[in-house]
Amino acid sequence: MSGDPVIRVRGLRTAFGSHVVHDDLDLDLRRGEILGVVGGSGTGKSVLLRAIVGLEATQAGSIEVLGRQIGALSGDDRRALEQRWGVMFQDGALFSALTVRENVEVPLRAVPSLTDAQREGLAELKVSMAGLPWKANADFPADLSGGMRKRAGLARALALDPEILFLDEPTAGLDPIGATAFDRLIVTLRDALNLSVFLVTHDLDTLHACCDRVAVLAERRVLTTGTMADMLTVDHPWVHEYFHGPRARAATGKE
Amino acid sequence: MTTGDASLSNLSVTPSDNGVMLSGDLVVWTLGALAPVSPSARIDLSGLSRLDTAGAWDLVARRAAGADLVGLSAGHARLLDTVAEALPLRKADPAPDPRWRRLLVATGARVVGALRYLAQLAEYLGRVLAALARGLRRPSRFPMTSLVHHAQQTGLRAVPIVAVMSFLIGVVLAYQGSDQLRQFGAEVFVVDLIAISILRELGILLTAIVVAGRTASALTASIGSMKMRQEIDAMRTLGLDPDMVLILPRVLALVVMLPILGLISALSGLIGGAVMSWVELGISPAVFLARLADISVTHAIVGLLKAPVFALIIGVIGCHAGMQVGKDAESLGRMTSSAVVSAIFAVIIADAAFSIFFAQVGL
Known part of the structure; x- marks a missing residue:
């Protein structure tokens, strides 16, 4: 749980026109930890995720992933880095023209030495590790429920055994049983594959079940980071409201 | 690591x-x-x-x-x-059927699919007629505003393209016809050629094809995107009848507008033919008009009789395809292009059927 951070964000500033989303934002993701990123709607949680994986242009600051500066990379270096992380988008973002197995095979096609049979076998393994039944392999994304699409998106994110896993609202829209199973799956995969997980969520249960640390986004920066226990002692109105509200009490099981 | x-x-x-x-x-x-x-x-x-x-x-x-x-x-x-x-538990695939059996199954499935498609089109036609009857019984419920809006969309907006296209077809007919007829010294019959082919067949058929391409796709896309976002389910739960609110005004607008478009198309085709006859053969507009007056009016009637039927075909196919759209954007694109292809194909089949029918009844 210690050592050098795999993601180091310093002084990040992102803005859309005159609307500043982040200003002077610092954040670390340590190797092997699950970091939950929370914040009110519109505080730029997803924008931060997109900025780190290079989908969003930044105005200032540095983002370092696995020791490499995002933005300074080009061509092959960037592709090599992209193969060391996996991103699961909110609704899976599966390619609708491909079956689930073919979706998972897409990143595996970057590996030149794999035979077709190996690629299929590995894709089916990832689908099964993500908790989908074998017959889901042949289904198209439109045939799947929301929870299954998320799992298929997770399988695709895990295809190349990444070091860092980005999850955008992994449990949003799932029923409590499905969400709990997904939380457990994330922890299991982290333990088995030694992942570092960057998890954007609204779900207090997920924060309790998975996250080693929590980072709270507010006022355009990371207001505070710490364990769930630390969060309860933070003296900021929004953080207090968030972690002491009725839903938070239900999630911690305290009165 | x-x-x-x-x-x-x-x-x-x-x-x-x-x-x-x-x-x-x-x-x-x-x-x-x-x-x-x-x-x-x-x-x-x-x-x-x-x-x-x-x-x-x-x-x-x-x-x-x-x-x-x-x-x-x-x-x-x-x-x-x-x-x-x-490790995934692979279920053993059942042994594949022999080739002839698969071929037979696929053929049978296609035939059943085609028949089911026809049955569904008949169902939609019935739903349109039932909605029309309900609307006429209770005029307050009749979607008049919507009808006018769609009449403008599918009718008025299509006038320029239909008029220009028919004008050019008239020009082509006059030019090609005069070239052939001149060999027999029968140039003046070019008027009959233009008038009969445009009034009876080309005017309305080409208009229907243009409208099928333009409107069938628009119908499928608009109804399909509503279907995709569950707007149609929401309508049903709010007590609104999608047949009445969505399908009836769209189909009815087509039925009203296509004959008018056909008439515009016929007129503009005749004008194109007259212009070309004047330029190429020296047939003055007055002579052209005099020859035109001799042509039986049944040709124009036959042409315009087909228009409402073509309109029903295009409207029902477009709306049916829109209602078949599933939850994903891909099915929207697939249904839109299939609606256009089916509508054009069905219009041409109907035209052929009309030709045989009118020949049998002697019109």
């Missing part, structure tokens, strides 16, 4: 007594290097530094095939167990 980067991983396979010794990284990038090793060989893994799920998957398969894995570290053994546990 890093994984995933092709340039950072290397695996060396050295033969040892009755097996091989691996050292380095057994990851997805280096899996190919292990491929030539016999599946049941003894594998010494004590020199292995990195192992990922792909490597573990390969080792699990080898262990199942009888390979002896030695020197596995505790961490790697755990990963192997995790992968072995997660």
Whole structure:
């Protein structure tokens, strides 16, 4: 749980026109930890995720992933880095023209030495590790429920055994049983594959079940980071409201 | 411990007594290097530094095939167990049917599909007529505003393209016709040629094809995107009847507007023919008009009689395709293009049927 951070964000500033989303934002993701990123709607949680994986242009600051500066990379270096992380988008973002197995095979096609049979076998393994039944392999994304699409998106994110896993609202829209199973799956995969997980969520249960640390986004920066226990002692109105509200009490099981 | 980067991983396979010794990284990038090793060989893994799920998957398969894995570290053994546990349970595929049987099944499925499609079109036609009857019984419920809006969309907006197209068809007919007829010295019959072909067939058929391309796609796209976003389900729960609110005004607007468009098309085709006859053959507009007056009016009636039927075909096919759209954007695109193709095809089939029918009744 210690050592050098795999993601180091310093002084990040992102803005859309005159609307500043982040200003002077610092954040670390340590190797092997699950970091939950929370914040009110519109505080730029997803924008931060997109900025780190290079989908969003930044105005200032540095983002370092696995020791490499995002933005300074080009061509092959960037592709090599992209193969060391996996991103699961909110609704899976599966390619609708491909079956689930073919979706998972897409990143595996970057590996030149794999035979077709190996690629299929590995894709089916990832689908099964993500908790989908074998017959889901042949289904198209439109045939799947929301929870299954998320799992298929997770399988695709895990295809190349990444070091860092980005999850955008992994449990949003799932029923409590499905969400709990997904939380457990994330922890299991982290333990088995030694992942570092960057998890954007609204779900207090997920924060309790998975996250080693929590980072709270507010006022355009990371207001505070710490364990769930630390969060309860933070003296900021929004953080207090968030972690002491009725839903938070239900999630911690305290009165 | 890093994984995933092709340039950072290397695996060396050295033969040892009755097996091989691996050292380095057994990851997805280096899996190919292990491929030539016999599946049941003894594998010494004590020199292995990195192992990922792909490597573990390969080792699990080898262990199942009888390979002896030695020197596995505790961490790697755990990963192997995790992968072995997660291995998908393949269900054996049933033996494929013989070729003739598959061919027969596919043919039968296509035939049943086509018949079912026809039945569904008949159902939609019935729904349009039922909605029309309900609307006439209770005029307050009749979607008048919507009807006018769609009449403007499918009718008025199509006037320029229909008029220009028919004008040019008239020009082409006059030019080609005069060229042929001149050989017999029968140039003046070019008026009959233009008038009969445009009034009876080309004017309305080409208009219907343009409208099928323009409107059938628009109908499918608008109804389909509503279907995709569950707006139609919402309508049903709010007590609004989609047949009445969505389908009736669209189909009815087509039925009202297509004959008008057909008339515009016929007029503009005749004007095009007259202009070309004047330029090419020196037939003055007055002579053209005089010849035109001799042509039986039944040709124009036959042409315009077909218009409402074509309109019904286009409207019903477009709306039906829109209601078949599923939850994904891909089905919207598929249904839109299939609606256009089906509508044009159906219009041409109907035109052929009309030709036979009118020939039989002697019109």
